[in-house]
Amino acid sequence: MSYAVRMSTVKSRREQYSAATRAALLAAATRRFAENGFAGTALEDIAADIQATRGAIYHHFANKTALFEAVFEQLETEAFERSATAAARAPDPWSAAFAALDAFLDRCCDPVYGKLVWREAPIALGWLRWQAAEEQYAYGLVEQLVKALMDGGDIEPQPLEATTRLVFGMVGTAGMALAEASDADKPRVKAEYAAVIGRMAAGLRGA
Numbered sequence: 001m002s003y004a005v006r007m008s009t010v011k012s013r014r015e016q017y018s019a020a021t022r023a024a025l026l027a028a029a030t031r032r033f034a035e036n037g038f039a040g041t042a043l044e045d046i047a048a049d050i051q052a053t054r055g056a057i058y059h060h061f062a063n064k065t066a067l068f069e070a071v072f073e074q075l076e077t078e079a080f081e082r083s084a085t086a087a088a089r090a091p092d093p094w095s096a097a098f099a100a101l102d103a104f105l106d107r108c109c110d111p112v113y114g115k116l117v118w119r120e121a122p123i124a125l126g127w128l129r130w131q132a133a134e135e136q137y138a139y140g141l142v143e144q145l146v147k148a149l150m151d152g153g154d155i156e157p158q159p160l161e162a163t164t165r166l167v168f169g170m171v172g173t174a175g176m177a178l179a180e181a182s183d184a185d186k187p188r189v190k191a192e193y194a195a196v197i198g199r200m201a202a203g204l205r206g207a
Contacts, residue, residue: 022060024050030071034112038068038124068124069133075117076137079107084141093148098198100145104138105174105194109186114179134172142168155204163204170197 028049032041043064047054061067086103090096107113122130143164149155150163174193181189 018060021050021052021056025052025057025060025067026071026074029067030075030112030116033068033071033120034115037115038064038120043067065124068120072117072121072125072133075113076133079104079113079117080137080141082107087141087145092154093145093152094154097145097149097201098194100141101171101194101197104171105178105190108175108178109190111183114175118176118179135168138171139164139168142171155201158204167201170200 025046028046029041032046032049035041041064043054043057046067047057050056057067061070083100083103086099087096090099108118121133125133143160146155146164146167147160150157150160155163174190174197177189177193178186
């Protein structure tokens with residue numbers, strides 16, 4: 001085996017180990033942040049959960065906020081993919097919009113997602129940064145679905161940005177309500193918000 005091949009193998013193993021360590025840190029951080037909140041979580045505890053040191057955390061993340069942001073991004077990416085997949089499987093734009101909505105509301109019923117994305121993230125990241133991140137992950141999909149409804153004649157043509165932002169705001173309000181609801185109340189809250197959003201969307205339908 002040549003020196004170059006040996007070095008490539010060593011580098012590959014290091015990269016695999018680094019990726020595995022990062023994934024383990026994210027999983028441990030998700031558990032700790034969900035249990036104790038951002039303020040109540042210590043980096044030492046996260047490191048201890050995977051039998052690592054604080055140095056291992058700082059190798060991957062600049063500080064606790066950066067680690068939380070990575071957890072947040074992972075949760076939001078998963079939520080976006082679920083909604084986008086649900087929409088893609090639907091037979092028409094109207095069904096796609098409500099399939100995406102249902103997938104999103106289901107995700108908001110998850111206690112870990114609800115707590116970290118809707119309750120802890122504004123504190124950990126700051127309100128403006130959190131709002132920007134929410135738009136980064138969700139706004140584009142909402143805009144795409146609204147445009148498809150307009151293009152297909154399912155709703156009357158309206159200014160796209162204004163309509164998208166209103167829908168985005170309604171969906172976000174539903175997500176926050178589900179995050180704040182008790183586990184016992186989540187099914188009722190989800191059904192109520194889905195019904196109201198459905199009725200408001202129906203009011204935009206063309207003749």
